[in-house]
Structures are given as C-alpha cells and as structure tokens.
Amino acid sequence: MNALQTIARLESPDDFYEALIEAHGGLTDAQSEMLNARLILLLANHIGDMQVLREALAAAREGLDDPAAP
Amino acid sequence: MNHRLATLPYRKAPELDRRPAPRYRAVVVGAGPVGLCMAIDLACHGIECVLIDEDDRTSEGSRAICFAKRTLEILDRLGTGQRTVDKGVVWNLGKVFLRDRLLYQFDLLPESGHKRPAFINLQQYHLEQFLVERLAGTPVDVRWRSRVTGVTVHEGGVSVTVGTPDGVYALECDWLLACDGARSPIRTTLGLEAKSQVFRDRFLIADVKMQASFPTERWFWFDPPFHPGQSVLLHRQADDLWRIDFQLGWDADPEKERQPQRVLPRIRAMLGEDTPFSLEWVSVYTFRCQRMDRFRHGRVFFLGDAAHQVSPFGARGANSGIQDADNLAWKLALVMQGKAPESLLDTYERERMAAADENVLNSTRSTDFITPKSRTSRLFRDAALQLAGRHAFARGLVNSGRLSLPHTYRDSPLSTPDRDSFAGRMRPGAPCADAPLRAGDAQAWLLDQLGGAFGGMYYAGAQAPDPGLLARLQGLSRLPLPVRPLLLCATGCAGPWRALGASVFEDVEGLYAGRYDAAPGTLYLVRPDQHVAARWRHLELRAVREALARATGQQLEAQTA
Numbered sequence: 001m002n003a004l005q006t007i008a009r010l011e012s013p014d015d016f017y018e019a020l021i022e023a024h025g026g027l028t029d030a031q032s033e034m035l036n037a038r039l040i041l042l043l044a045n046h047i048g049d050m051q052v053l054r055e056a057l058a059a060a061r062e063g064l065d066d067p068a069a070p
Numbered sequence: 071m072n073h074r075l076a077t078l079p080y081r082k083a084p085e086l087d088r089r090p091a092p093r094y095r096a097v098v099v100g101a102g103p104v105g106l107c108m109a110i111d112l113a114c115h116g117i118e119c120v121l122i123d124e125d126d127r128t129s130e131g132s133r134a135i136c137f138a139k140r141t142l143e144i145l146d147r148l149g150t151g152q153r154t155v156d157k158g159v160v161w162n163l164g165k166v167f168l169r170d171r172l173l174y175q176f177d178l179l180p181e182s183g184h185k186r187p188a189f190i191n192l193q194q195y196h197l198e199q200f201l202v203e204r205l206a207g208t209p210v211d212v213r214w215r216s217r218v219t220g221v222t223v224h225e226g227g228v229s230v231t232v233g234t235p236d237g238v239y240a241l242e243c244d245w246l247l248a249c250d251g252a253r254s255p256i257r258t259t260l261g262l263e264a265k266s267q268v269f270r271d272r273f274l275i276a277d278v279k280m281q282a283s284f285p286t287e288r289w290f291w292f293d294p295p296f297h298p299g300q301s302v303l304l305h306r307q308a309d310d311l312w313r314i315d316f317q318l319g320w321d322a323d324p325e326k327e328r329q330p331q332r333v334l335p336r337i338r339a340m341l342g343e344d345t346p347f348s349l350e351w352v353s354v355y356t357f358r359c360q361r362m363d364r365f366r367h368g369r370v371f372f373l374g375d376a377a378h379q380v381s382p383f384g385a386r387g388a389n390s391g392i393q394d395a396d397n398l399a400w401k402l403a404l405v406m407q408g409k410a411p412e413s414l415l416d417t418y419e420r421e422r423m424a425a426a427d428e429n430v431l432n433s434t435r436s437t438d439f440i441t442p443k444s445r446t447s448r449l450f451r452d453a454a455l456q457l458a459g460r461h462a463f464a465r466g467l468v469n470s471g472r473l474s475l476p477h478t479y480r481d482s483p484l485s486t487p488d489r490d491s492f493a494g495r496m497r498p499g500a501p502c503a504d505a506p507l508r509a510g511d512a513q514a515w516l517l518d519q520l521g522g523a524f525g526g527m528y529y530a531g532a533q534a535p536d537p538g539l540l541a542r543l544q545g546l547s548r549l550p551l552p553v554r555p556l557l558l559c560a561t562g563c564a565g566p567w568r569a570l571g572a573s574v575f576e577d578v579e580g581l582y583a584g585r586y587d588a589a590p591g592t593l594y595l596v597r598p599d600q601h602v603a604a605r606w607r608h609l610e611l612r613a614v615r616e617a618l619a620r621a622t623g624q625q626l627e628a629q630t631a
C-alpha cells in the first residue's frame with residue numbers, strides 16, 4: 001500500500017515555493033482562494049490514491065483542533 | 071388545474087356490521103407505491119391481505135418522477151411493468167450548465183441487452199394508478215378512506231383500529247406492514263422514532279404543462295442567469311408535463327414562494343416570454359433524510375418512506391421502497407406458509423437497512439454539493455464546477471444526483487459464499503442482471519423467465535446434452551422447496567436438448583455467459599426477489615439443498631438454537 005511521502009522530494013524547493021507564490025500574483029483574496037481550491041482538486045486527481053489523500057488530509061489537519069498547538 | 075384521478079370506490083367494512091370479524095394474516099397500511107407493491111407481491115405469492123389507506127385517490131402533485139430499471143423489473147414481476155414503461159418517458163442524456171454555458175453532458179449509455187431502460191420519467195400518480203388497477207385481478211381486500219388510528223402489538227398478533235366514514239372498527243392480524251409514508255402515524259403510535267437530518271434549503275417544485283421544444287434530457291443548471299446563485303433542474307414527464315425544481319435557499323418564505331405571482335415570473339424568466347405554459351402543481355419543499363433504528367418491531371414491519379427517507383436528488387425514495395417490498399414479500403409468504411423459520415424475517419432489516427444507508431449516504435452527498443454547508447464547501451463546489459468545463463476528471467466530482475442502482479446484499483447471512491472462483495458482478499447477494507434469450511423463434515428475457523420463485527439457472531454452453539444432467543436439473547423442482555430449473559445453452563445448441571424433451575433457452579448474444587461469468591456447468595441459485603443466493607461451477611444437488619436452506623433462514627435458526 002502507498003503511504004504519503006513526507007521526506008523531501010522536490011529537487012528545488014525554492015523554485016516551487018516561488019512558483020506557488022507567483023501563481024497568486026495580482027489576485028484578490030477571493031481569487032486566490034479559488035486558485036488554491038482548484039489546485040487541490042487538480043493535485044488530488046493526479047495523486048489518485050485515496051489512502052495517500054486521507055493521510056495528507058490528516059497531516060494537514062494535525063494540530064488545528066488544538067488552539068494551543070503551533 | 072390539479073391532476074385528480076378518479077375516486078377509488080369506498081365500501082363499508084364488514085367489521086362494522088358486527089359479523090364475526092375474521093382474523094387476517096397480513097394487513098398493509100398505506101397505498102403509496104410501496105404498500106401497493108407489497109399487497110400485490112403478497113398476492114403473487116399466494117397470500118391474501120388487507121390494504122388500508124386513509125385516502126381514496128392516488129398521490130397528488132409533484133412527487134417521484136424517475137423510476138430506475140430495477141423498479142421496472144420488479145413491476146414486470148408484479149404485472150404493471152409494460153404499462154409503466156409505455157406511459158413513461160425514456161431519457162439518456164443529461165446536461166450540466168454553469169451560468170449560461172454548457173459545462174458538459176453525460177450519456178447514461180444504457181448497456182444493451184436489458185429488457186428495461188436505465189430510467190424512465192413518469193408521474194408517481196400514473197405508476198400508482200397502474201398498480202391500483204392491477205389490484206383488481208388479485209384477492210387483496212382494499213379499504214379506501216380508512217385511517218389507522220391505533221395499533222397495539224400483543225403476543226402473537228396486532229390489533230389495528232380503523233376510522234372510516236361509517237365509524238370505527240378493530241382489526242386483528244398476524245403481521246402488520248407499515249407503508250404509511252414519511253410521517254408514519256404507526257411509527258408515532260408505537261412510540262418509535264426516525265432520527266432525521268433536515269437539509270437547510272428550500273426548493274420550489276413546479277409541474278408545468280407545455281409543448282416545448284426542449285429535448286428529452288435532464289438539464290441541471292448551477293447559478294443560471296435566470297435564477298442567479300441557485301440551481302435549477304428541468305426534466306420531462308409523460309403527457310407534455312415538465313418538472314422544474316428551483317433551489318430557493320433557506321431564507322425563502324415558503325408561503326410566499328408558492329403564490330402564482332411569484333412562481334410565474336420565475337418560470338417565464340427560464341422558458342422565455344413567448345413559451346406558453348400552464349401550471350399544473352406547485353409546492354415548496356424542505357428535504358430531510360431519516361432512518362429508523364429498526365425496521366422490524368415484532369410483528370410490525372416498516373417499509374418505504376416510513377422506514378427511511380432521503381432527499382430526492384438521485385431518485386431513491388420510491389425506488390428503494392419498492393425494493394423493500396420486493397425483499398420482504400417472499401420471506402413473509404414463506405414464513406406464513408410454514409416453509410421457513412420466523413428468523414428469516416430478521417434478514418429483511420439486515421439487508422434493507424444496508425440499502426437504506428447507501429441511499430442516505432448518496433443523497434446526502436448530492437444535497438451537500440447542491441447546497442454547500444459552509445463557505446469552504448461552496449468554494450470547492452465552485453472550483454469543481456469551473457474545472458469541469460475543461461477537465462474531464464472534475465466532472466466526476468460534480469454531483470447533481472447519483473443515479474439509483476439496486477443494492478448488493480454483500481454480507482447477507484442468506485448468501486452462500488463462493489467456493490468456486492468467479493469474476494464479474496453477479497456475486498452472491500447481487501440483483502440478477504437481465505439478458506436476452508431465445509426459445510425456438512421466440513425472444514425472451516432472463517428476468518421474465520426467473521419470475522418470483524427460487525430459480526436454478528444452469529448454463530450448458532455448447533456441451534452435448536446429457537440425460538443424466540437433465541434428470542438432476544429437473545430434480546431441483548422436487549427439493550423441499552421447489553427450485554424452478556432454467557436451462558441455458560450457447561446459440562445454435564438448443565436442438566439436441568429439445569430432442570431430449572428439455573425446455574431450453576439460447577444465450578443469443580452471449581451476454582448471459584459474459585455477465586454471469588458462466589462456463590459450461592455453471593449453476594446459479596436465485597432467490598424469489600431475483601438476487602443471487604449461491605453459484606457453483608457444477609450442479610450438485612446436495613450443495614443446492616444446503617444453499618436453499620441457508621437462503622430461507624434455516625441456518626440462522628440452527629445458529630441461534
């Protein structure tokens with residue numbers, strides 16, 4: 001079974017990060033939210049593995065239910 | 071302009087004349103689609119029953135319109151399938167619009183080689199009317215304008231109080247079938263509840279008569295220019311009647327929205343000023359889903375909306391309720407005839423509750439897509455819609471109602487787990503798929519041949535006929551509970567079997583062999599509701615006898631004893 005990969009996989013993290021921020025350039029907050037939502041759907045379909053997606057959802061949620069956690 | 075059907079004949083109940091009142095074996099309360107099917111199905115199985123309804127008309131106004139293939143197949147068994155399909159409208163194409171543009175369309179792509187289409191659209195009152203007329207050919211004792219006001223369950227029976235225009239009387243029966251709809255007065259009388267979830271939204275449902283040039287397709291709009299911010303559904307029914315659903319939002323005032331001066335402009339905005347139409351019926355609904363914790367309470371069974379209710383997105387209410395009746399009728403008949411233990415009846419709840427949960431899940435997901443519950447949920451909904459225009463994958467996320475398919479009773483205690491290996495969908499618990507057959511020059515359909523008894527489908531392929539095998543196959547009909555043998559062979563191979571005096575059907579298009587993963591020698595044992603009970607690669611009477619015992623609940627008895 002596939003597991004969510006959380007070890008570093010991007011060859012150039014800085015390139016990706018910059019591209020992500022740039023993709024939002026000139027957008028209003030509402031448009032940015034839409035971009036993010038579309039991006040999540042596109043990537044989820046690309047991953048195409050429910051097990052991995054569930055793990056990613058859980059990892060993204062981690063700590064958010066506990067206001068004291070960072 | 072309301073569509074009103076002929077009043078059904080009320081007769082004074084014999085109990086009111088103080089004749090010694092007979093004790094009835096089964097009483098069905100509610101002559102909606104589910105109660106009607108239940109009463110007719112019992113009659114088909116040789117059980118007489120009383121059918122009671124407080125009204126004397128079929129259901130009015132805007133209710134169910136989409137009836138699925140499985141429902142039509144059950145109606146075939148009950149005798150109203152052909153009339154229902156002839157009157158109904160067949161559709162295959164669905165279109166989804168976002169604002170003013172077509173996002174994508176989908177074709178139901180009906181698989182060929184089934185007697186019945188994937189879906190028809192038909193007003194619920196027509197479906198009910200055909201069933202009411204079908205009652206005339208049965209011994210069902212029908213009592214219109216009779217309201218059940220009290221139910222007491224006691225040791226060995228149920229007492230029912232019935233109010234009629236001529237007074238109140240009491241009825242005694244062995245079994246009570248509560249098909250009395252979503253508000254189920256019987257449920258309330260017995261102090262039972264159905265936990266419900268209300269969807270915080272309102273829908274204006276209008277039935278509109280028009281000779282429109284719209285094609286026979288299902289059109290669903292998100293945020294159309296003529297009804298901004300909400301969704302709209304357009305569907306065709308019989309007699310030039312069209313169903314339009316306008317989503318209104320939770321804040322809409324249902325009383326006001328029902329008024330013609332509010333409704334007419336909405337419809338004109340949609341159809342254009344020049345399209346002449348007339349309003350047949352208008353209602354404002356808030357949808358909910360609910361399910362009882364138990365569908366059986368001793369000698370009382372709950373079926374249809376009384377047991378479980380769903381929002382109409384996905385057309386699951388009447389379709390699943392009719393399958394409830396399909397599931398319970400043969401079991402109850404066998405128990406009443408002393409051919410199966412009472413514990414068989416518990417499997418009704420077990421099998422149909424799983425089906426209800428599947429329906430609640432599906433219709434709740436559709437409702438959540440159509441009426442997002444939060445800002446984020448709406449954001450993802452809109453994102454999916456926007457992507458769907460350009461990317462095929464996102465169309466799978468768009469949910470304006472998933473089509474209703476019959477439930478496979480996966481873990482049913484009535485199924486015999488496979489011992490031999492099989493591929494395909496016809497696993498134990500699955501509803502049998504249809505297939506075209508031929509007997510001599512006559513076309514036939516598999517499901518029509520199965521009918522409503524236990525069936526043993528043997529596939530001989532191109533094998534040479536074997537008198538020994540034929541004798542064993544015919545032995546199926548002499549088992550403690552008769553199993554009707556059905557002999558199938560490959561195209562062109564029937565002659566030699568006929569020469570032996572066998573009745574045989576040819577698998578003309580090879581679809582039986584494909585759908586059932588059948589090789590020469592494969593045998594399927596099929597339940598009276600046309601679900602698979604067991605299957606083997608060889609015919610072995612002992613195995614069939616065991617599977618039959620299991621399918622009629624004998625094994626359950628053995629476990630609990």
Ligand SMILES: Cc1cc2nc3c(=O)[nH]c(=O)nc-3n(C[C@H](O)[C@H](O)[C@H](O)COP(=O)(O)OP(=O)(O)OC[C@H]3O[C@@H](n4cnc5c(N)ncnc54)[C@H](O)[C@@H]3O)c2cc1C
Nearest residue numbers: 100102103104124134135136218251374375385387388389
């Ligand atoms: C807008 C809308 C659209 C829908 N679309 C679809 C669809 O496309 N496909 C689908 O499958 N389903 C659809 N449904 C759901 C469908 O209408 C119901 O699921 C179906 O009617 C349930 O049938 P029933 O026999 O269980 O109950 P009902 O049809 O409600 O019948 C109950 C009967 O019991 C009688 N009764 C009640 N109390 C008593 C009493 N005390 N004594 C005697 N008689 C009593 C009533 O008179 C009534 O005849 C839709 C529903 C709505 C509202």
